[in-house]
Amino acid sequence: MLSKNQIKLITSLHQKKQRFAHQLFFAEGIKGIQELLESNFELVNLYTSQNDFDQVLNEKKVFVNEQELKKISALATPNTCLAVFKIPDEKKIPESGLILALDSIRDPGNLGTILRLCDWFGVHQIICSKETVDIYNPKVVQATMGSLARINVNYIDLETFISQTNLPVFGTFMDGDTIYKSDLPQEGIIIMGNEANGISLEIEKLIKNRLSIPRFGTLQKTESLNVATATAIVLSEFRRG
Helix, strand or coil: CCCHHHHHHHHHCCCHHHHHHHCEEEEECHHHHHHHHCCCCCEEEEEECCCCCCCCCHHHEEECCHHHHHHHCCCCCCCCEEEEEECCCCCCCCCCCEEEEECCCCCHHHHHHHHHHHHHHCCCEEEEECCCCCCCCHHHHHHHCCHHHHCEEEEECHHHHHHHCCCCEEEEEEEEEEHHHCCCCCCEEEEECECCCECCHHHHCCCCEEEECCCCCCCCCCCCCCHHHHHHHHHHHHHHC
């Protein structure tokens, strides 16, 4: 059974402040938890209503019922399991290969989808402005579907990092060169901007390579693409070369 202290701790992890105070986060669902268990993330406790996850030590398993899961879940319809993990220390940012930089991405679903895209296209490093939504937000963790285990994410002063890097820097703009006709390298930093405002002016002035995803619609009335959709197109083109 769940104790009151366990319920209090897990529900507190819905808040960013408490996640970082305790250095803990949680994941829900068999697939996402399994991916994290197979990675370097350290399990604290597994709460499950099924006799599953044979690789987890019994002392770390807590069997719960549906009502107990509802008390701790961040989902409208709880899954069969929830696991609490330690937040690992950030790793050093390797200045090689493709790096995706996120400038004030606010929507958890967008960030989770972007992590899955990076996993799919083999981009192993994401750097985020400090205004970007927390990677351990339950909605982000859920949307990554386990890809969180394979992507290194750092929260940094993006403007300082971009101003000091030796890698070529790319950003997407409405008035940029069409990405379909651009010579794209296999190393560089790709910056994606905020859902409503795009790339901030402070970061924009540091970008020498301006790219655009052209519109093909007859009326040309669509103002912009969803940032996750745009990221998929951009990463695909960079991988295509």
